[in-house]
Amino acid sequence: MNDKKRAVVFAYHNVGVRCLKVLLAGGVDVALVVTHQDSATENIWFESVISVCEAEGIPYITPDSAKGEGLLAQVKAAQPDLIFSFYYRHMLPAELLEIAPAYNMHGSLLPKFRGRAPVNWAVLHGATEIGATLHEMTVKPDAGAIIAQTAVPILPDDTAHDVFGKVEVAAEITLWRVLPDLLAGAAPRTINDLASGSYFSGRKPEDGRIDWSKPASEVYNLHRAVAPPYPGAFTDIGGHRYIIERARLARRPLPSLPPGLAVVDNAVFGVCGDGRALAITSLLADGAPITPSELSSRLAKATNS
Missing domain, CATH: 3.10.25.10 (Formyl transferase, C-terminal domain)
Known part of the structure; x- marks a missing residue:
């Protein structure tokens, strides 16, 4: 009997690549990956989730939106035990979150720097520390209970790109450490105290x-x-x-x-x-x-x- 946990993974960017590889190394059956096609107007300096899927033989799709009956039906058909989001760029609607327990990897030490572009905002505000947080997904962004997090320093001359490299590793470590307990249904949960944190929107050129x-x-x-x-x-x-x-x-x-x-x-x-x-x-x-x-x-x- 196959007792592997099945997962549907929403993923993009370097954090998506690293965390997808952690799931595979941890014995998770990734039934479907939902990702993005690279934009011709964007400077693509990061790794490709699609390339990992093709190398590992994982089915993947690239819908324009996380909403819609088509995507909902495909996720349901995969029969996941768990849903993960690793730097996927769209919010997942309630209908998707109701299919299975869902977890998101966010690039800050929640509840600080909730929302978009957390690394860039942290550097802009002169923060000296950031990290990666795995948390339960809710309809409200970055508001679910905290499962695990790992801190990394921001040095005085670090650029956001330098810091993002540290956050990638922090995300990998965070997921790797907690994955066995998560798969066993025994992962810790800490209240995400939003009142003590901060929220930021996206940034434009x-x-x-x-x-x-x-x-x-x-x-x-x-x-x-x-x-x-x-x-x-x-x-x-x-x-x-x-x-x-x-x-x-x-x-x-x-x-x-x-x-x-x-x-x-x-x-x-x-x-x-x-x-x-x-x-x-x-x-x-x-x-x-x-x-x-x-x-x-x-x-x-x-x-x-």
Whole structure:
């Protein structure tokens, strides 16, 4: 008799890949994977859940929405004992959650940073710690009881991409440690105290626009939060868009210069409202690298025009 637990898995991105592999290594019978087709308009820097399914011979589908009778019927037909969501981009409706106990992996230490883009928001707010949380799924996002979580540090110069790499590992560790108890129906549950946490919505590329009047620490956190492969922190000057690719907080202040981009001793700086600056080691102009001398010429033309 086959006593393996059957699961339907909603998954995407690196966390989806890692957690799907944990389920397989843990002896779970993955009957169906629901994922996304990669968007032609998105910078795809992450691994493919579809590739894992094809390599492992797992049936998968890529519906446009998590709603609809067709998807509901396919999930029911799989007869899952458990449902998992690992960085799937759509909320699962109540009809799906009623089929079997459902669990989601969220990229923060719930109840902090509930909602979309938790890593980016955590870096933007100067958080020093984040992690991954496996929790029961409810219709309300990231509100179900906490099953397990693992913390990782956010170092002062980590970008969101750096931190996301840590969260991937935290998600894998979290699921691996609790999976035996979860399959045995003996996993612990902790109340998810939403009143003590925080909720954030999604982010848009426009949210990366720099306000140079802000203190350097805030501008630096914005850069770290959206640095490539995310869209990047940017400023528009003279009809050109400049995106900061790499930067650090400058050791010396530049109080004599007005806020904005500047070139000093053949080096690029972003001067902020408190007189401190970002030392920019890689700057993109309309998508292409620009040298300090080229930028200096452009800034002079913009000032004189």
